[in-house]
Each structure stands twice: as C-alpha cells, then as structure tokens.
Amino acid sequence: MTNYLEFEKPLAEIEGKAEELRALARANPEMDVEKEAAALDKKAADLLVSLYGDLNAWRKCQVARHPDRPHCKDYIEALFTEYTPLAGDRNFADDHAVMGGLARLDGRAVVVIGHEKGHDTKSRIAHNFGMARPEGYRKAIRLMDLADRFGLPVITLVDTPGAYPGKGAEERGQSEAIARSTQKCLQLKVPLISVIIGEGGSGGAVAFATANRVAMLEHAIYSVISPEGCASILWKDADKMREAAEALRLTAQNLREIGVCDTIIKEPVGGAHRDGAATIAAVGATLKALLAELDGKSGEALRSDRRKKYLGLGSKGLAA
C-alpha cells in the first residue's frame, strides 16, 4: 500500500480509481476495463511527473521525511559488503539512533556512520526516530578516530530531525558532544564524504556533515531549524511552516547555489520512496565518484581543503 502525502491526494484518487476498475474486472471476467484503466495509469504517471517536477520547499520537507524513503540501514545493506557494526561510546551507552562501523564499498574498506530513523513503530522507538544523544556523537567521534588512524575514508549518511532534546542528553553534554564531533570532522586526514539522504536537522546534522564533499538527494533538506520550529518562533504560529520552509532555503537546489551542497543526486520520478533500489544505486554511484575525486590527495590537503571550504562559505548568497 502506498503512503500518500497530503499533496499527492489527486494522484491517490486516480490510482485508486484505476485499482477499483481492475478489481471490478477481476470479479466480473466479462468486463473489459483495461483501456480505461490504462488511460488512468497514464494520467497518474503524468500527474506524478508534474507534481514532482516542481516541489515547493514545504512539499520537499514532506518527501524528505516520507516513512517509506530508504533509510541509513537500507543503504548500508545494499551498498556495502562485510558491514561490521561497531558499538558504544566507551563512556555511557550505545546510541541506537546512530549506526556505524567498518564496511567495504566496492571492495574498499571504509568507515560508514549514519542516523537511522527506523521503519515501523517498534524500530522507530528503538532508534529514537534518528535523534541522537551525546553517546551517538561520541560513538561517531570514536569511529572517525579509528578511520583516521588506519587511513580509511569516512562516509556519513545524514537523516535526522535533530539532536534529541532530553533531560539526560543535556546532562551528559549534548552541546559538547556535537561540538566535538564537528571538530573531529575538521581534524580528519582521510576523505570525509557526507550524503544527506533525508532530513539534515540542524546541529545534529552538522556534527556528521562537515565534510570534504556534501551530496544531497534531490528532495532532501538541510536546515538550521525545522520549518515548524521556525514558524512558531518568527511567525508565532506553527501553522506557518510553509512560509518558513520557503524562507529558510532548505532545499538541495538552494543549498547547491550557496555552496553548502556540492552535488545533487537525482531521485526517481515521484521521489526516493517510490523506488528505493534506484535511489540507493544512484547514491552508491555518487559515493564512488566522490571517493575517486579525493583519491591521491594527501591527508594534509584533505584537512586543509575541508577547512578552507567552510571558512569560505557565505561569500555568495542566493541570486537576487
């Protein structure tokens, strides 16, 4: 069953009608509905293309958060071999909002780290909806250190609404953990490539995505605050999230223009949730290309390029 988004309602109606017709025909073998049904299919396909050809910022937020979108775990399982999860921050706990470990991409050993949101109620709770606590960032720091020591590239897959706003998380130093993780990203002498696969939520995303190359899926978002949060602060009305989403310029296309995103990875027509396998393959191809781009650079160059990139950000705004 398809989980339709609010703006996909007209599509749901057409696809529903086509399905009804076919169900009718199955019950009454003498009826011939195929021509009519095929026409509806065509109509639905055209509508899908036009809907997704011009998604506004708020619609992109909905697509980026779609529950059927491939998540970190799906990418790791499909793209990497010999994935060996490594757990724990050696201080307090293992944070299940963050997964990571050793793996091979195209035969090459790497460290892969990402936020995992979960795919059903039970796993979403287990992964805390992809909202990491300090332990998650400290685990990431540990894994990045491991990669640095043994010269392995680091790949991060970012998909988080943000860092977890909880009592224990604050008591155990959420801010410090995020700051140290960003600092670790900046210290690495190995390639660091980040892909925003869904939601890049604020500091919780920066802590993983301060990278040599930042790729974003076509409908992924990356923002300083959620549109809902921004709306309730600046508009004093959480229902103004459409306006806030637009104003924040959080789409991959806007961020590419400012230089925060280096590469946009095209999604299948109708978004990543309509064809997970194709999306994962496209991400895999981009990862390999970006790794190849960074091959041959010295550790010192990788680190200083990364720093220069961030120091230089902000020199261009959006075209007026």
Next chain:
Amino acid sequence: MNWISNYVRPTINSLFSRREVPENLWTKCEECGTMLFHRELSDNLKVCTNCGHHMPITPRARFAALFDGGVFTEVKVPEPIADPLQFRDQKKYVDRIRDARKASGEKEAMLVAEGEMGRTPIVAAAQDFSFMAGSMGMYVGNAIIVAAERAIKLKRPLVLFSAAGGARMQEGILSLMQMPRTTVAVEMLKEAGLPYIVVLTHPTTGGVTASYAMLGDVQIAEPGALICFAGPRVIEQTIREKLPEGFQRAEYLLDHGMLDRVTPRTKLKDELVAILRMLTGATAPVKGELPAPEASDPAASGPAASGPADSGPAASGPAASGPAASATSAEPQPAP
C-alpha cells in the same frame, strides 16, 4: 602624544562616564527585588549588590572593566554580505537588522578587541545578547575567525564571552555553517598553541553552545547562567515532565562535569589573568586596578608567553600594522 591618548584621556573619560550615570536612578533587581542605584550597579558590573544576581552587561561595559584602565582597541570584523537569503518572515531581515542597530548603537552581535588585562596582552570577543538575542550569523562567525587570526598574529590568548539564543534563523543554513566555521577558528588557535578561554554568560544556547562556546581549553561560566543545547521548554514538551530546580544552570552543569568553574563577574578578571599567565608561562600577576599601559615600548607585540608582568602595551602599535584584521583605529577606545 602617547601618554595623553593612552593614559590620561581614558581616565578622564571614565570619570565622565561615571558622571553620566544619573545619581538618582534606580533599577529593581528582578531576583531579590532590591532597589539599586544605577551607579552602584554599573560599578559592580551589573551584579546585584544584595543577592549577587548577574544582569546583562554590554560587551563595551564588560571590556571597559576587563582591560587595564578601560583601554582597548577594537578589531575590525570583515563585513559579510547583507541578507544572503533575502529572508523575510513577518518582517524583512534587513529591517530587523536596521532596528537592532538603532536600538543598540552597535553594528552587530559581537565585539572584538585587543588590549591588556592585568598587564597580560589578550584578544577578547564578547557576544551581545541585546542585539537580536546575540544570535550567531555570518558576522558573529567572521568576528570569531578574525579574533582567532588576530590572536595568532599577536601570539596572544583569546578570551571569549558567549551569550546567545542560538543561530540566527534569518541567515538559514549559513547561520548553521557558523558551527564548523567557528570550530575552524578554535582549531587554528589550538595549533598555534594559544589558550582559548570561554566564559559562558546568560544565556548561551543552541548552535552556539554546540560549537565554539564548548570548545575552550578552560570553560568558565557566570553564576546562574542558562547553558544548554535544547531549551528547557522544548525539553518539557518532549519528555512531558517537570525539570529539576536549577536544570541547565551554570551550577548544574558544573555538578555534571560540563564546566571547569563558575565564577562571579566581579572576580572574573583576576581569575582569567591568573589562569592565562599560568598557561603561557608568564610570572605571577600584579593584582588590583591597573591604569592603562603606556604605549611607547616596541616590545608590545611580543608573545604573551615571554612578556614580564609589566610588559609593553597593546593598545596602539600592533593593531595598525595588522593586515587582515586591522583595527578600526590606532587610537584606543575609551570606556563608554
């Protein structure tokens, strides 16, 4: 003439500024309700003389108290492009900035200065909560980067006073990008072997806490300061329970191992001087109120580490000769 510009004039100015504070105006302490004379309050660095409550203090007033004789040289911050995202909520961002400038008389939410504190040359940066809640955008990022560059150029420690509601939403992703940008500045200081001391003041929250404000070699907070990533209201909404008394306050963080010290504003200067001089191998500090340094010694630009207690001044020469981060003027800025 140096002795006039660097020594006498600031003293005169501080006498003036004292007179300018009306004698008969009162402020009520919001904590204990005591009525406090304005002058008494500013003499005590905006700390309630009855209960010790720390009220907001502007970067200029803080620097006037911090630097010897109230003399410091402002470091010019490279201007970022205005309103890079053409942001507008109920109000245009450019209008909000304009209003904030008018209300505060300041250019932006961070002030950077160099000078001597207890005869110890430093660079200092202070965030201004009264300017759009001290929020961190491109300008604040640039200010921290230039402060670090200046400190490295002069081989001096950097002391940073944080105060912010977080990132400046009106600069969208570019405000978020100040987290890595300012972290690069911290890394540069670290590699140059220079101390970076953070003094967290009320309130320090969000992306500011989660970047430069938590990466100091020594982390000091003012009493009662709210220091957090997520604010208490957001947390209460998420976990649906009442938070304990004093949660996310400086003393609570100290108890939870997140800070080195909680120090009253009135004792900060002596403490900073003591710590910095130990970290840089300088001799024990000269205590007490010191006049502005005399600006004739060319050794002024020498490293903090090698300078004796009464080493040369900082306010004049070096600022004018610096390239990227040249000061607004070679003239010292008198106390407001």
